[in-house]
Amino acid sequence: MLNKFARAFFTRVFKPLAAFLLRIGVSPDAVTLVGTAGVMAGALVFYPRGEFFWGTVTITLFIFSDLIDGNMARQSGRSSKWGAFLDSTLDRFADAAVFGGLAMWYAGKGDDNLLCAVALFCLASGQVVSYIKARAQSLGLKCEVNGLVERGERLVVSLVLVGFSGLHQFGVPYIEWLRPIGLWIVAVGSAITVWQRMAAVRREAAEADAEAAKANGTDEGNDAPGRVEEKA
Numbered sequence: 001m002l003n004k005f006a007r008a009f010f011t012r013v014f015k016p017l018a019a020f021l022l023r024i025g026v027s028p029d030a031v032t033l034v035g036t037a038g039v040m041a042g043a044l045v046f047y048p049r050g051e052f053f054w055g056t057v058t059i060t061l062f063i064f065s066d067l068i069d070g071n072m073a074r075q076s077g078r079s080s081k082w083g084a085f086l087d088s089t090l091d092r093f094a095d096a097a098v099f100g101g102l103a104m105w106y107a108g109k110g111d112d113n114l115l116c117a118v119a120l121f122c123l124a125s126g127q128v129v130s131y132i133k134a135r136a137q138s139l140g141l142k143c144e145v146n147g148l149v150e151r152g153e154r155l156v157v158s159l160v161l162v163g164f165s166g167l168h169q170f171g172v173p174y175i176e177w178l179r180p181i182g183l184w185i186v187a188v189g190s191a192i193t194v195w196q197r198m199a200a201v202r203r204e205a206a207e208a209d210a211e212a213a214k215a216n217g218t219d220e221g222n223d224a225p226g227r228v229e230e231k232a
């Protein structure tokens with residue numbers, strides 16, 4: 001949903017910065033790489049030590065590079081398959097670092113096995129949400145349902161709630177409760193999204209198999225000779 005509604009806004013906001021970076025000779029790939037490194041450093045240096053405010057500030061400074069790189073590629077007419085692949089692949093590293101950093105806190109000084117497991121579930125389910133779409137598309141399906149919690153939602157919910165929970169370090173009382181609330185929201189939302197995307201792909205796969213069977217004049221479905229399948 002955020003991807004649909006916020007993207008146009010951020011495209012306008014970041015257009016001048018993207019144009020400036022292109023003018024001084026920075027490439028979209030460099031922005032993708034530096035942005036990911038910054039997000040990972042922010043998450044893995046600060047979160048395991050319980051510095052949630054400064055960790056989130058650092059991550060937030062770098063995370064917008066993910067909207068700037070594509071903006072630069074489109075403005076310069078240099079959108080490429082490699083760029084799309086690099087962008088999506090590095091997104092997975094950045095997401096893993098955010099939830100991995102939180103899991104490391106709970107496995108260490110935060111000392112909470114349940115929340116460590118919830119953070120690991122957020123990490124894994126977020127990767128699965130993205131994998132479902134990528135795998136469906138590699139099979140020629142569309143995975144037309146994006147679901148409840150896409151990457152934008154995962155990041156906004158976790159960064160806002162984890163970031164504000166960090167104000168506890170500066171004496172704000174009770175606010176540390178926002179962090180587990182954020183993790184539980186992302187965990188439940190991601191589980192629902194996995195289910196929504198799998199159901200959509202199941203439906204699309206059944207339709208595609210039925211069409212292939214019809215085209216081959218057989219109703220053997222999955223075993224129809226004309227079935228296009230890619231071995232994983």
Ligand SMILES: CCCCCCCC/C=C\CCCCCCCC(=O)OC[C@H](COP(=O)(O)O[C@@H]1[C@H](O)[C@H](OP(=O)(O)O)[C@@H](O)[C@H](O)[C@H]1O)OC(=O)CCCCCCC/C=C\CCCCCCCC
Nearest residue numbers: 002003006066067088091130150151152155159160163164
């Ligand atoms: C005291 C400060 C208070 C500040 C409060 C701020 C509140 C801000 C509230 C809202 C900000 C809204 C920002 C919304 C931006 C969302 C834009 C968006 O949706 O971008 C989507 C984009 C998706 O990336 P890609 O298309 O490049 O990637 C694809 C995606 O990953 C797919 O994944 P899937 O959806 O399938 O899981 C993959 O399938 C595909 O492979 C891949 O290509 O996401 C981004 O570009 C990431 C940018 C997200 C921006 C996060 C903004 C963080 C906002 C707030 C942080 C607030 C911090 C508060 C600090 C508080 C400290 C006290």
Ligand SMILES: Nc1ccn([C@@H]2O[C@H](COP(=O)(O)O)[C@@H](O)[C@H]2O)c(=O)n1
Nearest residue numbers: 028029066069070073079080083084087
């Ligand atoms: N290094 C890059 C990064 C991105 N692209 C292109 O932008 C698309 C992603 O746009 P975002 O606004 O989500 O960043 C991606 O699919 C590529 O077409 C690129 O070429 N090089």
Ligand SMILES: [Mg+2]
Nearest residue numbers: 066067070087
């Ligand atoms: Mg990007």
Ligand SMILES: [Mg+2]
Nearest residue numbers: 066087088091
């Ligand atoms: Mg991206």
